[in-house]
Amino acid sequence: MSTEILLLIATLAIIFYIWQRRTYNFWERLGIKQIKPSPIFGNMRRFLTAKVSFYEQIKLLHNTPGFEKEPLIGVYLLHRPGVVLRDLELIKTVMIKKFNYFTNRALQTDPHHDPLGYNNLFFVRNPDWKDLRSKISPVFTSGKIKQMYPLMIEIGKNLENHLERLPVDSMIAIKNTCARFTTDLIATLAFGINANSLSDVNSEFFKNNMGIFEVSLSRGFDFMIIFMLPALATLTRVKAFSKNTSNFVRRSISYVLAEREKSGLVRKDLVDVLLAMKREAVAEPDNKANQLDYLVAQAAIFQSAGFETSSSTMTLTLFELSHNTEIQDRLRQEIKDYFGDEDHIDYERIQEMPYLTQVVNETLRKYPIAGYVERECIQPSSGERFTLAPYYNVELPSGTPVYVSTLAIHRDERYWPDPEKYDPERFAPENRNNLNMDAYMPFGIGPRNCIGMRLGLLQSKLGLVHLLRNHRVHRCEKTVKSIQFAPMSIVLISKDEIFLKLERV
Structure with a gap:
């Protein structure tokens, strides 16, 4: 090897060493404690080597030994500095009190090549x-959900009919059943479409829904860029939705919009909101709602988020009930007490069921489906700037991503004694005064929390009532003992298929 090449290699090595030293002591220079980063990987080695999911990586950072008393921790996403918030008061400050500095999410997709990802809510x-939120919010008010409830009951009865057609004491992949139920719900409530997932094993709508959360290396790369290196989103042309999913949603929503315009039918659902946005935009040439993909983007996010969160909540509840027979028996007795042999599950009465609410709340405590919350700090060019006072006399640099591990906080024994135990009694009325509800954030926190929270809870509750009123779930030889999270999933789901035995009673 020539002297010139050796000199070049040595020079590059020195430059890399100096760059890395300067990059990885960013937080130390500001006087903020940081977790020691690894070369190149920063603090993301386990995530980047596909050993854990992103939300688990944030949990590991939150729980790093030696930082138990720190209100926040400096971390590095590869070379990018970020912050993990630990103190509940600081979390409220960032997410609620000082929300005007944190209105944007830290993640981002390609604005030029991914209109469905970049433009959705x-x-x-x-x-x-x-x-956009102010225009879509009316779809998810309590009054609107009550109006939609008869449609939900129809899908609930379809679920019961589906279960009745199964052989006695079937062993089933329970997530598949729950996902078909919530797919049919979202299709009819948001779009007025009959997806027929429960009756048609080859339902195209269901297959495309499942494809949104497909776990693969290519999708893993897309989400690594979106979550960690959004500045590279345009260069790498990453997309929030796969090509097949994007094409399917475009076809479906284009058809529904055209049919609704032609018929003049008013259902006061998401499609009506999108049509109203389209009509308003006609007189404004620069309004994004003139573009079909802008309208389709809103439908795409509700299709994906609406079916996955509720189906996972149902699945994980049933998994825990199969391991906790006393809890299951008590819940089934409450269902019998409230509805007996009645054919109709009344809206007001299902909302009043105390133990059902406790069970669902405890599932979301132990398994918050998103796993974490994130925001990006945006400092104004003039006026008052955000600082980390009273913890540090430091301005948080504009563009810094901040993370809150809901999974870690929901399993912190300071707030939830014996956190690994599944115990709905935590949420019993007589125990409410013992809870720190600031440590409970399954749907996010602050103005940018989940807009569909009410609907998601009702979907999960209705599905559980329809499933458990005539059935029990049991463990079988293929049931996993505990939930291990899928390392390449963007939401909290089991790595293993969850099989349960369904007993008809």
Whole structure:
């Protein structure tokens, strides 16, 4: 090897060493405690080597030994500095009290090549987010959900009919059943479509829904960029939705919008909101709602988030009930007490069921489906700037991502004694005064929390009532003993298929 090449290698090595030293002591220079990073990987080695999911990586950082008394921790996403918030008061400050500095999410997709990802309510940046949320919010009010409830009951009866057709004492992959139920619900409630997932094993709508959360290396790369290196989103052309899913949603929503315009039918659902946005935009050439993909983007995020969160909550509840027979028996007795042999599950009465509410709350405590919350700090060019006072006399640099591990906080014994135990009694009325509800955030926190929270809870509750009123779930030889999370999933789901025995009673 020539002297020139050796000199070049040595020079590059020195430059890399100096760059890395300067990059990885960013938080130390500001006087903030940081977790020692690894070369190149920063603090993301386990996530980047596909050993854990992103939300588990944030949990591991939150629980790093030696930082138990720290209100926040400095971390590095590869080379990018970020912060993990630990103190509940600081979390409330960032997410609620000082929300005007944290209106945007830290994740981002490609604005040029991924209109369905970039423009939907989950990803869209302020001020577009604020305007969009105000227009879509009416779809998810209590009054609107009550109006939609008869449609939900129809799908609930379809679920019962589906279960009745199964052989006695069937062993089933329970997530598949729950996902078909919530797919049919979202299809009819948001779009007025009959997806027929429960009756048609080859339902196209169901297959495309499942494809959204497909675990693969290519999708894993996309989400690594979206979650950790959003500045590279345009260069790498990553997409929130796969090509097949994007094409399917475009076809479906284009058809529904055209049919609704032609018929003049008014259902006051998401499609009606999208049509109203389209009509308003006609007189404004620069309004994004003139673009079909902008409208389709809103449908895509509700299709994906709406079916997955509720189906996972149902699945994990049934898993825990199969391991806790006394809890299951008590819940089934409450269902019998409230509805007996009645054919109709009344809206007001299902909302009043105390033990059902406790059970679902405890599932979301132990298994918060998103696993974490994130925001991006945006400092104003003039006026008062955000600081980390009273913890540190430091301005948080604009563009810094901040993370809250809901999974870690929901399993912190300071707030939840014996946190690994599944115990709905935590949420019993007589124990409410013992709870720190600031440590409970299954649907996020602050103005940018989950817009569909009410609907998601009702979907899960209705599905559980329809499933358990005539059936019990039991462990079988293929049932896993505990939940291990899928390492490449963007939401909290089991790595293993969850099989349960379904007993008809």
